[in-house]
Amino acid sequence: MSSALQTPVLVLNRLWQAVHVCSVERALTLLCTGHAQVVVAANDGECRTFSFRQWCDFSEAAAPAAEAETVRTVSLRIRIPRIILLLFFDRFPNKEVKFTRHNIFERDRNTCQYCGKKFDRKDLNIDHILPRMRGGLTNWTNVVCSCIECNRRKGSRSPEEAGMRLIRKPKKPRWRPFVEVQFAVAADHSWRHFLDLAYWNVELGAE
Numbered sequence: 001m002s003s004a005l006q007t008p009v010l011v012l013n014r015l016w017q018a019v020h021v022c023s024v025e026r027a028l029t030l031l032c033t034g035h036a037q038v039v040v041a042a043n044d045g046e047c048r049t050f051s052f053r054q055w056c057d058f059s060e061a062a063a064p065a066a067e068a069e070t071v072r073t074v075s076l077r078i079r080i081p082r083i084i085l086l087l088f089f090d091r092f093p094n095k096e097v098k099f100t101r102h103n104i105f106e107r108d109r110n111t112c113q114y115c116g117k118k119f120d121r122k123d124l125n126i127d128h129i130l131p132r133m134r135g136g137l138t139n140w141t142n143v144v145c146s147c148i149e150c151n152r153r154k155g156s157r158s159p160e161e162a163g164m165r166l167i168r169k170p171k172k173p174r175w176r177p178f179v180e181v182q183f184a185v186a187a188d189h190s191w192r193h194f195l196d197l198a199y200w201n202v203e204l205g206a207e
């Protein structure tokens with residue numbers, strides 16, 4: 001496969017929200033099946049969209065792009081899209097934050113939810129607010145990080161019984177669309193506009 005096909009393509013949903021990154025191959029498939037259009041962001045922030053047909057014409061007509069920026073088929077030479085817009089998908093991907101030890105630490109920011117101090121992960125326990133032996137569930141709303149000292153103090157009691165207070169009510173974290181991608185991928189500069197939007201519009205939850 002040519003390296004051009006490995007260029008990541010930014011995927012916007014119907015509401016122009018950045019939701020995903022896909023391969024060129026996938027982008028072209030979505031394009032030629034009519035599920036997506038190509039977005040070209042000009043420097044002034046104006047965006048043009050192209051259907052598959054229009055994109056083919058544009059690829060032919062525009063000044064010959066560098067070889068690395070095009071793919072060839074038997075009969076066509078197609079410019080590699082950098083951004084595509086999904087025409088029918090208007091939600092964020094239905095992703096759930098996995099209930100893992102790592103994500104509990106992430107949610108609680110390595111901070112004991114009783115005394116509010118930050119610790120190394122090795123010095124933190126996962127505490128069941130209502131103890132398991134009393135029917136407490138192992139889920140986002142009944143589990144928090146706690147330091148060894150607070151954990152010992154609380155023992156097998158509820159926080160009320162132990163005279164302790166949670167620094168905040170534990171909730172299921174929301175999936176943070178795109179924040180990770182923003183920092184993880186050396187994105188094309190034309191992505192910036194959408195990534196900045198995604199960054200600022202991301203729901204951070206109660207903090």
Ligand SMILES: [Zn+2]
Pocket residue numbers: 112113114115116117146147148149150151
């Ligand atoms: Zn503590």
